[in-house]
Amino acid sequence: MTLSPLGDSALVIALGSGLDPSALPRGRALAAALAHDPIAGVVDVVPAFATVTVFYDIAHIGTYAQLCAELETRAQRADAALLSVATRTVEIPVCYGGDFGPDLAEVAARTALTVAEVVALHYGADYLVHAIGFAPGFAYLGGLPEKIHTPRRSTPRTSVPAGSVGIGGAQTGVYPRVTPGGWNLIGRTPLKLFDPANTPPALLGAADRVKFRAITAEEFAAWK
Amino acid sequence: MEIKIHRAGLLTTVQDLGRTGHRAAGVPLAGAMDPVALRIANLLVGNAENAAALELTLLGPELEFSAATLVAIAGGDFGALPLWQPVRVRAGGRIKFGAARTGCRACLAVAGGLEVAPVLGSRSTDLRATLGGWDGRALRDGDTLRAPDLVRESIGHWHIDERVLPAYSRAPTVRVVRGAQAGEFGDEIFASAFKVTPQSDRMGVRLAGPVLGRAGAGDLVSSTVVPGTVQVPPDGQPIVLMADAQTIGGYPKIAHVITVDLPLVAQLRPGDTLRFRPVMLAEAHELALARERALAILHEGLVQKFR
Numbered sequence: 001m002t003l004s005p006l007g008d009s010a011l012v013i014a015l016g017s018g019l020d021p022s023a024l025p026r027g028r029a030l031a032a033a034l035a036h037d038p039i040a041g042v043v044d045v046v047p048a049f050a051t052v053t054v055f056y057d058i059a060h061i062g063t064y065a066q067l068c069a070e071l072e073t074r075a076q077r078a079d080a081a082l083l084s085v086a087t088r089t090v091e092i093p094v095c096y097g098g099d100f101g102p103d104l105a106e107v108a109a110r111t112a113l114t115v116a117e118v119v120a121l122h123y124g125a126d127y128l129v130h131a132i133g134f135a136p137g138f139a140y141l142g143g144l145p146e147k148i149h150t151p152r153r154s155t156p157r158t159s160v161p162a163g164s165v166g167i168g169g170a171q172t173g174v175y176p177r178v179t180p181g182g183w184n185l186i187g188r189t190p191l192k193l194f195d196p197a198n199t200p201p202a203l204l205g206a207a208d209r210v211k212f213r214a215i216t217a218e219e220f221a222a223w224k
Numbered sequence: 225m226e227i228k229i230h231r232a233g234l235l236t237t238v239q240d241l242g243r244t245g246h247r248a249a250g251v252p253l254a255g256a257m258d259p260v261a262l263r264i265a266n267l268l269v270g271n272a273e274n275a276a277a278l279e280l281t282l283l284g285p286e287l288e289f290s291a292a293t294l295v296a297i298a299g300g301d302f303g304a305l306p307l308w309q310p311v312r313v314r315a316g317g318r319i320k321f322g323a324a325r326t327g328c329r330a331c332l333a334v335a336g337g338l339e340v341a342p343v344l345g346s347r348s349t350d351l352r353a354t355l356g357g358w359d360g361r362a363l364r365d366g367d368t369l370r371a372p373d374l375v376r377e378s379i380g381h382w383h384i385d386e387r388v389l390p391a392y393s394r395a396p397t398v399r400v401v402r403g404a405q406a407g408e409f410g411d412e413i414f415a416s417a418f419k420v421t422p423q424s425d426r427m428g429v430r431l432a433g434p435v436l437g438r439a440g441a442g443d444l445v446s447s448t449v450v451p452g453t454v455q456v457p458p459d460g461q462p463i464v465l466m467a468d469a470q471t472i473g474g475y476p477k478i479a480h481v482i483t484v485d486l487p488l489v490a491q492l493r494p495g496d497t498l499r500f501r502p503v504m505l506a507e508a509h510e511l512a513l514a515r516e517r518a519l520a521i522l523h524e525g526l527v528q529k530f531r
Contacts, residue, residue: 007480008508053448133472202249
């Protein structure tokens with residue numbers, strides 16, 4: 001575990017390197033522990049990839065060295081309590097193809113698979129949320145099968161509907177809201193990935209596991 | 225009372241000190257680009273520092289107030305009102321701001337604060353996420369904002385101690401602490417001035433200057449960023465991330481502008497220049513604490529100045 005400053009108002013606790021998946025539940029446990037028993041002056045805690053970033057208000061933390069020492073103690077304690085932290089799996093229903101997935105045929109052509117094979121590979125895989133970022137509620141998902149890795153579109157769309165499920169290179173993800181985007185769209189979910197009225201506002205959190213499930217257009221339309 | 229927006233100006237938004245506590249859900253900070261201007265403007269009309277105010281950008285709005293109130297503008301000079309002092313506005317009074325004469329942005333505080341619904345604990349407008357403030361967007365001609373009906377007046381003649389104000393300049397030297405990839409870039413960033421480009425916005429101030437070459441090759445895993453982070457994309461032209469920056473970025477981080485100097489960056493407009501100077505983290509913290517003490521003294525001094 002290493003602590004390093006991120007400017008003069010945040011610090012990064014590295015619990016592993018790169019995309020080390022074993023660091024994710026440790027980061028989540030530390031973030032949960034800090035939410036449960038806050039440290040004075042800590043204003044935000046962000047588990048992401050193999051790190052936890054802690055934002056602080058320098059006027060309310062005592063000294064920076066004290067904050068670092070306290071965080072190291074907390075991180076070790078959270079590690080020791082890790083076995084009691086349950087993993088969460090979130091199922092995301094997706095209506096693949098048709099108007100919702102205008103690029104599905106293109107992905108099949110580029111990967112030399114049938115449309116049905118692309119869809120089965122996509123919902124058959126287990127995904128891990130490495131971080132939420134880029135936009136509110138957007139999950140960086142790991143676990144897309146290599147067979148359906150597909151380069152981004154050469155011309156991004158100016159407007160991608162909310163809930164669109166896309167593939168961009170080695171990544172897959174769900175657009176939480178209408179944005180421009182360059183990923184290949186293969187389907188759409190009726191779930192809201194981000195809603196400021198909810199607590200927490202994002203459907204997914206770092207370290208969550210995700211499974212996609214294929215639904216029909218009728219099921220999509222009937223979704224409440 | 226109502227504040228009618230006759231002309232919205234170039235980019236006029238409702239801002240407070242930002243949306244803290246939801247970065248784990250990917251929610252950016254947003255809030256005033258120049259938080260010191262916002263805090264002082266609010267203190268000057270007897271508000272809490274975090275009250276919602278208008279942020280003006282380069283070309284100000286034309287406003288009409290339905291009732292008498294107290295306002296204060298801080299940051300850049302947009303004409304119409306004197307900077308850094310409370311000004312009484314009569315019922316039916318109009319204020320027509322012009323183009324910025326100094327700086328890029330200003331905060332206009334109104335006694336009682338602007339009344340918009342908080343979203344995730346903040347009244348600030350996040351333009352990119354279309355969240356908060358006035359319907360998640362910049363104000364348009366014809367919008368009508370609300371503020372509390374309250375009669376508040378400042379007593380006597382006084383002016384604030386200008387030593388608390390940021391040292392705004394069109395060519396500032398901005399202090400930075402090291403970023404995670406500073407070692408891959410060398411000291412080129414400290415050798416020259418950089419020019420602010422017109423592509424700058426509330427997400428980031430984009431700079432043009434000598435190409436900053438990176439020794440370390442290869443892609444980085446994305447990681448958290450914060451307002452003030454200086455990123456270097458592959459073209460070698462640094463970007464200072466600002467209030468609306470996303471919470472996670474993928475470019476190497478060469479440095480971070482220290483908290484007390486962020487207002488200097490916020491007030492730069494296209495064509496202005498800046499230089500970077502390295503400081504140690506402990507110095508950045510001391511400067512931030514000194515700024516907080518000065519603002520606390522200002523706050524205490526102003527409390528007795530209103531009735």
